[in-house]
Amino acid sequence: MKLNAILLGAALASAAPSLDLRALPNAPDEYAPANVSCPAVKPTVRSASKLSQNETDWLESRRKEVVSPLKNFLGRLNLTNFDASAYIDRVSTNTSNLPNVGIAVSGGGYRAMLNGAGALKAFDSRTTNSTASGQLGGLLQSATYLSALSGGGWLVGSVFINNFTTINDLQTTENTWDLRNNILEGPDVKHFQIFKTIDYWTELVDTVKTKKEAGFNTSLTDYWGRALSYQFINASDGGPDYTWSSIALMDNFQRGQTPLPILVADGRNPGELVVGSNSTVYEFNPWEFGTFDSAIYSFVPLEYLGSDFKGGKISDNGSCVRGFDNAGYIMGTSSSLFNQGLLRLNGTKIPKIFKSAIESILEDLGQDNDDIANYPNPFYEYTGATPNIANRSHLSVVDGGEDGQNIPLHPLIQPERHVDVIFAVDSTANIHNWPSGKSLVRTYERSLSSAVSNGTVFPAVPDPNTFINLGLNKRPTFFGCDSKNLTKPAPLIVYLPNAPYTYLSNTSTFDLSYSYEDRDDMITNGYNVVTRGNGTEDANWPSCVGCAILSRSAERTSTTLPEVCSKCFKDYCWDGTINSTEPENYEPQIMIKTSLAPRELPGSVAAIFSFALALAMMF
DSSP states (O other), rough: OOHHHHHHTTTOOSSSSOTSOOOOOOOOOOTTTTOOOSSOOOOOETTTTTTHHHHHHHHHHHHHHHHHHHHHHHTOOOOOOOHHHHHHHHTSGGGGGGGGGEEEEEHHHHHHHHHHHHHHHHHTTTTTTSTTOOOOHHHHHHEEEEEEEEEHHHHHHHHHHHHHHOOOHHSSSSSSSOSSTTTTOOTTTOHHHHHHHHHHHHHHHHHHHHHHTTOOOOHHHHHHHHHHHHHHSSSSGGGGTTGGGGGGGGGHTTTSOEEEEEEEEEOOOTOOSOOOOTOOOOEEOSSSSSSSTTOOEEEGGGGGGGGGGGTTOOOOOOOOEEOOSSSSHHHHHHHHOOOOHHHHGGSSOOEEEEEHHHHHHHHHHHHHHHHHEEEOOTTTOOOOOOHHHHHOSSEEEETTTTTTTOOOOGGGGGGGOOOOOOEEEOOOSBBTTOSSSHHHHHHHHHHHHHHHHHOOOOOOOOHHHHHHHHHTTSEEEOOOOOOHHHHHHHHOOEEEEEOOOOSSSOOTTTTTOOOOHHHHHHHHHHHHHOOOHTTTTTTTHHHHHHHHHHHHHHHHHTTOHHHHHHHHHHHHBBBOOOOOOOOOOOOOOSSSSSSOOOOOOOOHHHHHHHHHHEEEEEE
């Protein structure tokens, strides 16, 4: 059957890059940040009024590198009576006219990681048969930006820290993406579980202790990030010396042969228990940490995060620090919601060494701050930041979805990045662990506030009830099709919500273990979400993806798109219809019947028991 042939072939792929080559393990003292000699030109804080010189230079290479993938990809999407390859050739003489593609992968624990993995697998031309008729392989190679947060950040981190590897490689390589054991148990827990688990937590506690002994505050996020590293970084002891900034040193990234990975986290002010829509949205890219938000509107070199920044620079007697940006810690920061899961361990028979470590941290932070990551403030006494930020020695950084913007659109709608189209993969748990468009609504509402929007524009979207009543939460929808309705240039949003094409993929955010079969079925369903069941739900869908990619570029170059695009926009663009009545109970069924067996326990029920039972049964 066409539906499964693609994925069966993918399992046989052999051309994927080796996991032996990856982002560099370049921290000076493994997990502990360490004082180092400052470079000749000391790192400073810079204004966010324009892109960094690093990103500007990198874009020159990346925009050239996407020409061939765009030609190959668009050229086979059946854009009748339109020579897409010739069009790309023509406009590539001015790279600003090329389509600028972004991909955003939402949070939502392993559900988001696996659903997002299916999307990237479908978008990756290295996946076997992904460039066949009806497929979308090559979209990843055509993209300039790839943003993620929380569970989506685990996906992007796994791909990049393991040398921009393929999803198939992550599925088939031993010691990566083995989700059978609850992450709180540790890897390779077999017959001697109690001893192995104690050893695992002892190793985590001892490693985090080195950071504290080096003079840096620690938090529950340190333990969470170390646990994630064991599962997602294919290196000894979870790669304690792998940094996020080392991605910038990878040869394929430097050559512009991969998209730019960006992770998102939120800021929370002292005394706040709820992160609001006016919270600071931070981004971590391979070069920098910072934000375009007006409260800071600045960035600092990520490699030197943790250094003695004061007033935007390092003083003559100030020290430079490297290694604070541990890759697992960055992934853990973006997903620090899961710190609450670590707290649940406190009522179980956990190893005493870990219980003591938790109690010590909670004495310092208090229970109300259990979800934060503790960052030395690089914007301390910086005149470009608001007093509320500049007067603090440390920043409280939390899960990127806590402000309700669970799709990391913020970095991709910044005017300086000029993104044309964003493929927004949404695995948010809004209603029975299915999405309802709330993440888009939050981003739209934030764009209307002059206090925090910073000139960003976002297309209008309906309320969540309308998403459900019109079925916009279980099929692709385009938002912002008619740019004339926007006050300023803004990307077209291709919304790709998690839906049960071939599998009930609404697992709980706090399901922390998956069998190989369930893991792979979740990935398969994500593949089907973005390809519309390999075109079985709509044979024109690949053409419509091409039309969405070309839309803004065609406007800039006064090019008329083919008739098939008119039909696509009619079929997929939200037409402004509203139906805000309270929807009846939303329990979608499998959309495409295949040999895949559905899960026996709905995610909404599993959410109640799975996490607590997994913890209680650890020993």
